[in-house]
Amino acid sequence: MEFIKKSWKGFLLCLCIAIPAWFLGQLLPVIGGPVFAILAGMVITLFWKNKDNVQPGITFTSKKILQYAVILLGFGMNLTDILMKGKQSLPIIISTISTSLIIAFILHKVMRVPSKISTLVGVGSSICGGSAIAATAPVIDADDEEIAQSISVIFLFNVIAALIFPALGSLLGLSNEGFGLFAGTAINDTSSVTAAAAAWDGMHGSNTLDAATIVKLTRTLAIIPITLVLAFVRTKKEKSSSGTKVDFKKIFPFFILFFVLASVITTVFNLPAVVTSPIKELSKFLIVMAMAAIGLNTNIAKLVKTGGKPIFMGLCCWIGIAAVSLGMQHVLGIW
Template sequence: MQLSPLPTLPQRLSTRGVDVIPGVAVCVVIAIAATVIGRFVPILGAAVPAIVIGVVISLVRRPAGRLRPGIAYSSKFLLQCAVVLLGAQLSLTSIFQVGVESLPVMLASLAVCLAGAWLIGRRMRIQPRLRTMIGVGTGICGASAIAAVAPVIGAASAEVAYAISTIFLFNVLAVLVFPLLGHLLAMDPHTFGLFAGTAVNDTSSVVATASVFSATALGFAIVVKLVRTLMIIPITVTLAVVEARRSSGDEKMSARQIGTLVPWFLIGFLVVAVVNSLGVIGPGLREMLVQASIFLIAVALAAIGLSTDVAGLRRAGWRPLALGAILWILVAATSLGVIWLTGGFSR
């Protein structure tokens, strides 16, 4: 492979910047509008309005050719940068403290969800990439998990849009139903925090669900949810290995080859989490990084909305939505069952 001369690097970066700036600027404007909407309607967050605005704009008028490089850049590279910054929410201390209690619930619900996505989704004849994203979105952490696996499995914009929309619908239902269920089952705040942190997906929806139940349940639910975010790493790496083996004809891969498949943004995610654990990132900077991550996800989802093939959404039909409903029920039931088996209701 012939490397480009170093002296031409500034010129090449400048040319690249000129290409992507128009499209990125449009996505940023949409993300700002989505963020404002999310402030007024916290349950929506910024992600869902961003992708909806993008889809509506694309329906009215497809983005011009000069905007497309920036839209593609936003939907891929900026999305990966957002995943890196998510690591600022985690610390090794919180992982160890919460992990012992919540790990059985998280692992059981994730295993049931992924198995259900594969088996049920296959029987329902749903496209593999779409059922994978609905599975990881339901089993791990909603839009963040979908953002992490989408580039690894080569998902189309329409598939990403459908998966995120499906996850959001059941997040809204969780906010309405789960607090009532918690009171019906006479859960204490700690137990409900564990349930909400493992059975609800996006952070904004976890916050809404737990706060509706009680203020005491909120803190523990958020920590459980953030520890659950770590499941992105093994799932994404496994999917990368599976995709690579599929494309190479199921040939055996060495450990070194597998190592090269680890996406750079997952390594960055871990590095940021470790740095945060060492106390290098202060509270003010941590909040800035978290907010930057949320905003970059909105920028990326605006780009995905702008490039969405709406006809592809129509072709997907009702089956993916039905799969999302089934997985949502399976995750909630598994979480409750494991909490009961481990004595959570007898606290």
């Protein structure tokens, strides 16, 4: 009861920001609700300095609600359908994810980009944008400004990809199948994959949207091994730095197990779209709420000042993923 008394104001504030951001995201899916929410939160924070009475609710929303959103995301994952339809794309997905993570690691070392931002940009670029960042952030204990920085970088290249990839695919002479694989593996956020595939279908009278979405969902499954590996790495680092035994239970991403459980339930019971679609929409809305909270905890001036290196890292990851996606298609004889 005491927790509710302390948290309801901040929770309600995030909800009030999330509702218009959600609808704006529906009108402009290339940008998406999470970006509108995080920007609104940052602007409000510029003018509202003392948020002590709403801070507990903002913190709860940015941490716990974000994890609940990832769990609900699992209900949109029918593993049988994804693995049947997405197995052709697995070699390309593994190659692009590896490429992005390697590029992020190298630039982290060379340019001394903070490790948590490097991890979030690398994972967000290679797996599924905001959802991957939402899943990874609690595991590596990233703060809200690091999350906001990474989301901003991912958003920038999402918009560019959605706008230029259909024309680029036509210029390169990609087939409909080839473009579906290209969009699904080289664009990191679902809304931008959808926008690019829909634009391609409009240009070519094809139906690549379903294929691109399946490839994208197959990529999303990489959240599971990546977060588990990061949990082990963090445990090892903290143990070596402190010299004492680290409580793995505090670091282990239990919410990912619930994400897997949700996916298994959807698969075993073959839940119909009439059941899973509302849950998926709720998951997306909770992510928008969490992004509003993260925006409220973020100093926009500091974000702009420190943004150069992460943006360059995001650019390199994005170019690397696109090049490897096309290269692997060529090697596999798809393109």
